[in-house]
Amino acid sequence: MQARLDFYKANPHAIKAMLSLEERIAHSDIEKSLAELVRLRASQINGCAFCVDMHTTDARKGGETERRLATVVVWRETPFFTDRERAALEWTEAVTLVSEAHVPDAVWEAVKPHFSEAELVDLTLLVSAINAWNRLAIAFRKMPA
16 A cells, blocks of 8 residues: 555645644543553554554554554453543543444443543544544554654
């Protein structure tokens, strides 16, 4: 597969808008380690090789274990994640796959006890942002280095 274009160079103004979202996310109360798990899980669902590679690397740099990284894709079947992380991963899947079930009430009820209202907005912004990055990287065939 060959890269189609460098979207950073092609439209810096669009990327600046995306980076503004990332700045908000970085200043949210969502833990950095949890943010990387969310980014990784959405990128796995979307099949974004560039983003999976980036976020596994970033998570490792942040101290994430190989065991947890290897099992994010099957998080429901492992004991390695906290209740807060599980709720965030389930929310991530539902929001990423919004066209399938429109974020079911059961998912909402499962995530609410683990996040404040402000955190829920930030978590949803995080999921929305990584989905947008995935779509940019996939559409323009951004390759892992």
